[in-house]
Amino acid sequence: MKIAIIPARKGSTRIPNKNIKLFFGKPILSYTIETAKKTRLFDKIVVSTDCKKIANIACKFGAEVPFLRPKYLAKNFISTHAVVKHVLKFYLKLKIDITQVCCLYPCAPLLNCKDIISTYKILKKNSYSYIVTNFDIDISTALYMNPNDIMKRHNYKELKKLKNSLYCDAGQLYWADTKTWLNSGQDILNNGVGYFLPNNKIIDINQLKDWEKAKSIFKKNK
Numbered sequence: 001m002k003i004a005i006i007p008a009r010k011g012s013t014r015i016p017n018k019n020i021k022l023f024f025g026k027p028i029l030s031y032t033i034e035t036a037k038k039t040r041l042f043d044k045i046v047v048s049t050d051c052k053k054i055a056n057i058a059c060k061f062g063a064e065v066p067f068l069r070p071k072y073l074a075k076n077f078i079s080t081h082a083v084v085k086h087v088l089k090f091y092l093k094l095k096i097d098i099t100q101v102c103c104l105y106p107c108a109p110l111l112n113c114k115d116i117i118s119t120y121k122i123l124k125k126n127s128y129s130y131i132v133t134n135f136d137i138d139i140s141t142a143l144y145m146n147p148n149d150i151m152k153r154h155n156y157k158e159l160k161k162l163k164n165s166l167y168c169d170a171g172q173l174y175w176a177d178t179k180t181w182l183n184s185g186q187d188i189l190n191n192g193v194g195y196f197l198p199n200n201k202i203i204d205i206n207q208l209k210d211w212e213k214a215k216s217i218f219k220k221n222k
Contacts, residue, residue, distance in 0.1 A: 001098050002120075003044040003091075004036045006063065007083045008106040009074045010051035014207050019049075019106040020057050021211075024218070028205075029054070030061040031109040037062055038113040041120055042102070048083050050074035066090065080174070084181050101181055103174045107205040109218055111172050119195050123175040129184065130175035131192030143167050143194075151192045167194060170202045 008029055012018035020027040029047070036045045047058035048069050055065040072078075073086055084103050091098055100123065102116065115132075123130045131143075131151055143151040145167065174192075176184075200221060203214045 001043045001096065002041055002100045002102070003046055003098055004042045004102045004104050005084050005087050006032055006036075006045070006047045006058075006104050006106050007080055008047050008049045008051075008054050008058070009069065010049065010054060011074065011076065013076075015205070015211060018205065020054055023109055023211075023215070027057050027061075028109055029057060029106040032104050032106050032111065033058065033061045033063045035108075035111050035113050035116070036102075036104055039116045039120075041117065046087055047106075048087050081181070081184075088178060088181055098178050100175065100177050105171060105173070107214075108172050109214060110201050110203060110221065112201060115195070115197065115201070116173060119173065119175050122193055122195060123177075126193055129180045129192045130195070132170045132172045132174070132195050132197060143169070145194055149193060151194050167196075170197055171204050172197065172202055 006029070008019040010017075010019075015021060019029050022028075023031065033045055033047075036042055045063045047055065047063045047065050049055050049058065049065060050069040050071060050073075052068065055068065058065050067090065069083070069086070073083055080103060084101060088098060088101065100120070102120070104111070104116075119130055119132065128150060143153060146152055151167065200217055203210060203217060205211055205214055
């Protein structure tokens, strides 16, 4: 069984109710759910949330919300990895066999279903965790690619020397098999296979200016 997990907690300090804020008339979360459905890859599309309102909206657009996320997993700085593991352990207790998991973010209206399908095909061909990256460089969070196309972390001094060959996590999706999610450490980015997205397919929405930029790109893409 393949599932998509969308982490969508209530708290958002810079954009209130960001995960369900209307984006061209629909909750922004709905775009991720609908894109996941269009792929026809997933047996389940699961939203992990601590909020009944978000849960109701998720279900309305075709996702499942089997539980409300506990408060300790809905605080600031809780990792995506921890949230995905929590969902997987829930299904393990029910003895539901899940083979691969794609984590999709709730504020990703530019994400294309073809990219989800393409990244899944790459996952099937290798045993590594799967990472999406882009070319915008933030030296403090950058990754580099080794000769086998595998992404690696580097220390800061070495990163500065490699600036022209560095990549950043685009924060759109992560594919990995269930064992990788359950057994790896918090940093699933290390040892991931890179897949490159152009800037008109990605934006990390953290502030209102990012929201407006996403709307502008979305219009141009349409």
